[in-house]
Amino acid sequence: MKARIKATGTIVEVEGLFDVGTALVNGRYFKVSELDFLDNFETIDWEQRRYELAKSAMQGYCIALGINDDSETYDDIAIGSLRVADALIKKLKGK
Incomplete structure (x- = not known):
């Protein structure tokens, strides 16, 4: 699980959580309250x-292009729309 150290803003991978309210991060223990x-x-x-x-x-696309009822145009727009969605997801995932 990922967390942000509040004091520094650094994103880290949490290695373990413990019942005493602490988390292990990079071999160091933090209070859970120190992490987001x-x-x-x-x-x-x-x-x-x-x-x-x-x-x-x-x-x-449909609004910008003023599309009529041409089904071939819709197919092209659907393919382009999926490409846009895939590109945005790739960026959101940081790839």
Whole structure:
């Protein structure tokens, strides 16, 4: 699990949590109150996020291009929208 050390802002990997309110980070013990845990990032449903991003991108394309009922155009926009979503997810994951 990842955490941010409050005093320095450094992101670290937590190696262990203990009942006495301490966490082991890089061989050093911290009080849990000295850390901000970043577990939300690891629980993101990336498939759901991909869907949401692609949906937003497709809406933007359709509005910007003033699309009519040409199904071939929709197919191209869907492919482009998925590429946009994949690129955004890649950046969000820091890759």
